[in-house]
Amino acid sequence: MASQHEERLTAIHLLRAGHSTAAVAEQLGRSQRWVRKWRQRYEGAGWAGLQERSRAPQQHGRRFSTAVHQLVIQARSELEAEAALGQGLKYIGGRAVRTKLRGRLPGSLPSVPTIERILRTAGLTRQPQPAGPEIRYPHVQPTAPHQLGQIDIVPHYLTGGQKVACFNGLDVVSRYPTGQAYAQARAQDAVAFCIHFWQTVGIPTYTQVDNQDCFSGGHTHPYVLGQVVRLALTVGTELVFSPVYHPESNGYVERFHQDYDRHVWQDTYLADLAAIQTEADRFFANYRQSRHHTALAERTPHEVQYATAPRQLPATFKLPPARLPLRTGRVHFIRRVQSDGTISVLNVNWPVPQADPLTGVWGTLELTLAGATLAVYNAAPDVADRTCLVSCPFPLQEPVQPDQPPADATNAGPPAAALTQPATPPRLPTLSQVSAGVQLIGTVGWALLAVVLRPRQRAAAARSIDGS
Numbered sequence: 001m002a003s004q005h006e007e008r009l010t011a012i013h014l015l016r017a018g019h020s021t022a023a024v025a026e027q028l029g030r031s032q033r034w035v036r037k038w039r040q041r042y043e044g045a046g047w048a049g050l051q052e053r054s055r056a057p058q059q060h061g062r063r064f065s066t067a068v069h070q071l072v073i074q075a076r077s078e079l080e081a082e083a084a085l086g087q088g089l090k091y092i093g094g095r096a097v098r099t100k101l102r103g104r105l106p107g108s109l110p111s112v113p114t115i116e117r118i119l120r121t122a123g124l125t126r127q128p129q130p131a132g133p134e135i136r137y138p139h140v141q142p143t144a145p146h147q148l149g150q151i152d153i154v155p156h157y158l159t160g161g162q163k164v165a166c167f168n169g170l171d172v173v174s175r176y177p178t179g180q181a182y183a184q185a186r187a188q189d190a191v192a193f194c195i196h197f198w199q200t201v202g203i204p205t206y207t208q209v210d211n212q213d214c215f216s217g218g219h220t221h222p223y224v225l226g227q228v229v230r231l232a233l234t235v236g237t238e239l240v241f242s243p244v245y246h247p248e249s250n251g252y253v254e255r256f257h258q259d260y261d262r263h264v265w266q267d268t269y270l271a272d273l274a275a276i277q278t279e280a281d282r283f284f285a286n287y288r289q290s291r292h293h294t295a296l297a298e299r300t301p302h303e304v305q306y307a308t309a310p311r312q313l314p315a316t317f318k319l320p321p322a323r324l325p326l327r328t329g330r331v332h333f334i335r336r337v338q339s340d341g342t343i344s345v346l347n348v349n350w351p352v353p354q355a356d357p358l359t360g361v362w363g364t365l366e367l368t369l370a371g372a373t374l375a376v377y378n379a380a381p382d383v384a385d386r387t388c389l390v391s392c393p394f395p396l397q398e399p400v401q402p403d404q405p406p407a408d409a410t411n412a413g414p415p416a417a418a419l420t421q422p423a424t425p426p427r428l429p430t431l432s433q434v435s436a437g438v439q440l441i442g443t444v445g446w447a448l449l450a451v452v453l454r455p456r457q458r459a460a461a462a463r464s465i466d467g468s
Contacts, residue, residue: 008038008050015039064110064118072110072118075100094119099157099269137243137334137360138380140206145174146310149204149237150253151197153185153212154260156276159269164276167193168260171201172252175293176305177284179260181276187227190214194228195313198235202310206332207232208240210250216241222347223395229331230324233367235313236403240332243360244344249334259287326367326396328403332381333363345374352376354389361389367400 007028014024015035025032041049079092079100094112097119101109110118119125142148151169158164165185170177178200182189194207209215209228217226232239242249263283270276288302296304335343339357342349345365355361355378362377372394379386 012042069118100161135360138362140380142173145171145305146204148172148206150208150250152253154257159271169197174301174304176301181273185214187214191227198313202312203237206240207237210242211244233327233329238330243334325401327401331365352390372396
């Protein structure tokens with residue numbers, strides 16, 4: 001026997017298929033009033049409206065006491081301080097405040113809209129800033145999978161208020177996603193996720209990230225080349241840093257965060273990283289097989305991604321115990337020309353005299369065995385007709401090693417020793433070893449000569465006997 005919720009679902013399915021209210025009521029053995037009631041619930045609240053509503057009195061936000069208002073403001077203040085001091089993620093909205101209140105308030109918590117109303121009344125919400133002039137930034141325009149991947153972090157809070165960093169990444173053309181949750185967003189966490197991304201989704205031509213310290217190497221030291229940059233050079237993908245404060249440039253993964261939040265985090269609190277990953281893996285599996293993407297023409301992300309085999313980082317890949325060396329390759333920076341005619345790359349301002357202020361440009365740091373150069377262009381690398389605006393030498397504190405990317409998906413990958421031990425240069429022979437070699441070669445040579453001459457000598461002797 002179907003449950004009441006299943007009957008409601010069936011009623012909506014039949015109505016959406018074109019059946020009349022009377023026909024649906026007759027088929028389900030219900031009254032037409034019952035059918036109209038659940039149709040109105042569905043039209044007002046969607047599928048969630050078909051759930052049985054609580055008969056308990058609804059508590060309105062304005063009924064919360066002054067003490068609750070004070071706790072909300074205190075929680076917001078604590079979050080702002082943690083964000084400003086770099087002690088956590090910069091996440092201070094209504095949901096973050098509500099999570100921080102868990103355990104501090106007996107009974108039910110105020111809803112997120114109620115918290116936001118309290119914060120607005122207290123003058124603690126940020127007023128929208130007027131939009132400045134639109135900046136047109138150059139972008140790579142991928143046409144096939146494995147050309148461009150995007151990686152980004154979306155912050156969340158566990159039950160009890162612990163902050164976590166949820167790394168997500170996808171192939172821009174196939175929309176094939178993956179993700180991992182970490183307790184923090186440190187450089188080692190970014191490295192770990194990049195390895196997971198390149199092992200799971202594949203190694204694209206370009207991998208785009210934002211300018212957070214865990215990706216860039218920090219905002220303190222000039223000319224810094226951090227762990228993620230070095231790893232990308234080792235793996236053989238060209239890292240692309242998005243424009244500063246311009247999430248639209250990483251728009252595909254930013255849009256994916258919305259689906260991730262809705263399916264993994266909405267209407268629930270997760271207790272730990274394992275619980276996050278369980279929910280996320282279920283979502284990723286369903287998303288990869290979904291045909292909802294208009295751009296994919298009813299194909300799934302999995303079908304598009306594997307129409308041609310991706311080049312994946314071997315599962316045997318291991319980081320060396322020491323810092324990764326710099327290798328030949330390219331790193332890109334999408335930047336805005338500032339009012340003084342410079343762009344900021346790796347904590348250094350570089351003059352771009354031929355560019356107009358407040359325009360977007362594309363910077364490419366090319367590392368070769370002879371050194372490094374930063375060149376700035378008016379367009380992305382996939383534009384045939386583009387202009388180099390300026391080229392500057394980039395100082396390095398260490399030599400650049402030859403390119404040695406890991407083996408592709410068809411091979412077992414480089415042995416662990418090749419990734420963890422430096423190459424040993426060949427040892428030159430000593431003078432005595434050279435002399436002994438020459439003597440050995442001379443002895444062998446005379447012996448070979450004797451073997452060659454003996455048949456000729458025997459033939460000459462035979463001719464002399466026959467002629468006598």
